[in-house]
Amino acid sequence: MNRALTVDDLVIASVALAAGLLAAFLLRMLLRWLGKHADRTRWSGDDVIVDALRTVVPWAAIVGGAASAGAALPLTGTVQKHVNQVLTVVLIFVVTVTAARVIAGLVRAVTTSRSGVAGSATIFVNITRVLVLAIGFLVVLQTLGISIAPMLTALGVGGLAVALALQDTLANLFAGIHILASKTVQPGDYIRLSSGEEGYVEDINWRQTTVRALSNNLVVIPNGQLAKTNMTNFMRPEQRLTILVQVGVAYDSDLEQVERVTLEVIAEVMTGIAGALPDHEPAIRFHTFGDSRIGFTVILGVGEFSDQFRIKHEFVKALHRRYREEGIRIPAPARTVALQQGSVTIPQQRGPQEAAVEAGEMSARLD
Numbered sequence: 357m358n359r360a361l362t363v364d365d366l367v368i369a370s371v372a373l374a375a376g377l378l379a380a381f382l383l384r385m386l387l388r389w390l391g392k393h394a395d396r397t398r399w400s401g402d403d404v405i406v407d408a409l410r411t412v413v414p415w416a417a418i419v420g421g422a423a424s425a426g427a428a429l430p431l432t433g434t435v436q437k438h439v440n441q442v443l444t445v446v447l448i449f450v451v452t453v454t455a456a457r458v459i460a461g462l463v464r465a466v467t468t469s470r471s472g473v474a475g476s477a478t479i480f481v482n483i484t485r486v487l488v489l490a491i492g493f494l495v496v497l498q499t500l501g502i503s504i505a506p507m508l509t510a511l512g513v514g515g516l517a518v519a520l521a522l523q524d525t526l527a528n529l530f531a532g533i534h535i536l537a538s539k540t541v542q543p544g545d546y547i548r549l550s551s552g553e554e555g556y557v558e559d560i561n562w563r564q565t566t567v568r569a570l571s572n573n574l575v576v577i578p579n580g581q582l583a584k585t586n587m588t589n590f591m592r593p594e595q596r597l598t599i600l601v602q603v604g605v606a607y608d609s610d611l612e613q614v615e616r617v618t619l620e621v622i623a624e625v626m627t628g629i630a631g632a633l634p635d636h637e638p639a640i641r642f643h644t645f646g647d648s649r650i651g652f653t654v655i656l657g658v659g660e661f662s663d664q665f666r667i668k669h670e671f672v673k674a675l676h677r678r679y680r681e682e683g684i685r686i687p688a689p690a691r692t693v694a695l696q697q698g699s700v701t702i703p704q705q706r707g708p709q710e711a712a713v714e715a716g717e718m719s720a721r722l723d
Contacts, residue, residue, distance in 0.1 A: 411453075441500060528579040553567060554570075595660050596633060
């Protein structure tokens with residue numbers, strides 16, 4: 357426009373900008389009210405959506421008010437174009453960041469709500485967020501009139517060099533994706549590696565797997581190493597497992613009584629300890645005639661791996677107390693060492709001449 361700026365133009369522009377700000381405030385209050393209702397639902401996805409709308413909707417109202425104010429002012433075509441581009445870039449940036457947050461939140465909500473999926477693993481969330489931000493960045497460049505075709509070509513050519521320079525990083529990335537996709541390991545599982553590391557899997561990200569040991573320390577394992585090593589997962593195919601407790605009694609024990617008393621102790625312990633499985637049928641198997649005892653194995657059922665230590669602790673105490681009451685002995689190995697007293701003659705040291713004479717006499721006797 358070539359006309360001069362008037363007071364009416366300023367008033368209209370101010371009203372448009374103020375209307376955008378007021379609309380942003382009212383919409384934010386409305387979305388806050390919706391957020392309180394979303395907190396009452398079981399699905400966490402609506403919380404993510406409402407939280408994202410609380411960011412993007414007010415900004416959209418502000419950008420719309422600013423665009424209306426710019427249209428009311430007598431700006432030149434070039435200035436108007438730059439203003440529209442700036443407002444468009446701001447809106448795209450807000451929408452991109454919000455979309456990345458929404459999609460990442462939905463991915464996290466889906467993975468945490470379904471069994472056998474990636475749980476709290478952040479690798480899928482991070483990949484999703486990076487992809488959305490990259491798409492938004494390309495849209496911004498296209499909006500500013502910058503051609504993205506040469507950039508994509510350069511990225512394709514330089515991708516080989518980047519892949520060669522980041523072999524270990526990419527190997528860990530794809531190893532983490534393979535681990536989660538194959539469902540061999542999920543966050544929350546208790547694993548033990550052939551190298552000795554063991555604990556609960558806390559998270560699997562783009563580079564490493566974090567394992568929390570029973571000592572509450574964190575063990576960081578690269579995904580590539582985790583994919584190549586032999587591993588035992590104590591949560592797959594199911595969380596419940598059986599444990600073995602080795603016991604031995606004296607040879608003069610009544611094995612029928614031993615079996616009956618042990619089963620009574622098992623029933624008492626398994627019904628009174630958290631983590632035990634009372635419905636699991638216990639088993640007692642005699643198997644060894646040892647040096648000083650008859651050995652047998654008690655098979656118990658536990659809810660998960662870490663429960664076994666508490667259950668073994670209580671079972672051993674209760675079994676020892678009950679055996680003492682019933683007169684069942686648990687013998688300790690005993691060895692008798694007999695020392696026979698005798699005399700040992702140590703020959704005296706002789707000189708060279710005496711040794712030669714004795715050797716000559718022995719030779720003459722042999723002849």
